[in-house]
Amino acid sequence: MERVVESIEVPCCFAENGCTQKIAYFNKKKYKKACRHGPCFCPEPGCGFSGPAATLPDHFTDCHKWPNTAFKYFAQFGLRLQPGPHVLRAQDGTVFLMNVVAAEPLGHAISLVCVRPEATDSPFGCSVVFSCFTGHHQISTLAVVRCSSLVDGLPKDGFCVVPKASGGTHVVLQTTIDTELVYDVED
Ligand SMILES: [Zn+2]
Numbered sequence: 001m002e003r004v005v006e007s008i009e010v011p012c013c014f015a016e017n018g019c020t021q022k023i024a025y026f027n028k029k030k031y032k033k034a035c036r037h038g039p040c041f042c043p044e045p046g047c048g049f050s051g052p053a054a055t056l057p058d059h060f061t062d063c064h065k066w067p068n069t070a071f072k073y074f075a076q077f078g079l080r081l082q083p084g085p086h087v088l089r090a091q092d093g094t095v096f097l098m099n100v101v102a103a104e105p106l107g108h109a110i111s112l113v114c115v116r117p118e119a120t121d122s123p124f125g126c127s128v129v130f131s132c133f134t135g136h137h138q139i140s141t142l143a144v145v146r147c148s149s150l151v152d153g154l155p156k157d158g159f160c161v162v163p164k165a166s167g168g169t170h171v172v173l174q175t176t177i178d179t180e181l182v183y184d185v186e187d
């Protein structure tokens with residue numbers, strides 16, 4: 001009897017979110033926590049929207065008018081320093097959220113998370129370069145980008161601080177997000 005129960009495979013709890021995994025019945029609870037199709041949350045206070053990570057960029061843009069930028073791994077892209085959240089979409093559909101907050105009296109603090117239901121470390125790293133004065137560059141790197149379902153709100157890790165003296169919102173952040181995984185980049 002026990003063996004029969006162990007061999008039963010059931011669809012994942014998040015099948016309606018697009019998950020095609022079949023899981024051994026006894027693993028269902030464990031798998032639920034690791035499934036990439038689990039819900040992520042809108043961090044805007046009072047909003048209450050939740051859904052698979054892939055549905056968040058449209059929500060952020062349509063409902064909150066947050067800026068939205070598509071990028072490719074390993075390729076530098078420019079972002080104007082602007083307080084508030086900024087949605088970053090990778091070529092494989094992975095969603096990142098950058099958050100810029102005024103950190104008085106220092107300047108602006110920049111945080112970044114990978115939007116995923118499982119609260120683990122991602123295989124992604126990030127580096128930000130900006131110029132303060134002609135010929136002077138400052139670099140911040142984040143070795144491992146944390147994953148977050150955003151259930152605890154906007155990221156506030158602040159891995160990079162842009163000093164006030166460097167020109168405030170005139171600064172362009174040259175950002176690179178890398179992955180340890182090998183991707184087939186279609187060009
Ligand atoms: Zn699943």
Ligand SMILES: [Zn+2]
Nearest residue numbers: 042044047049
């Ligand atoms: Zn929302």
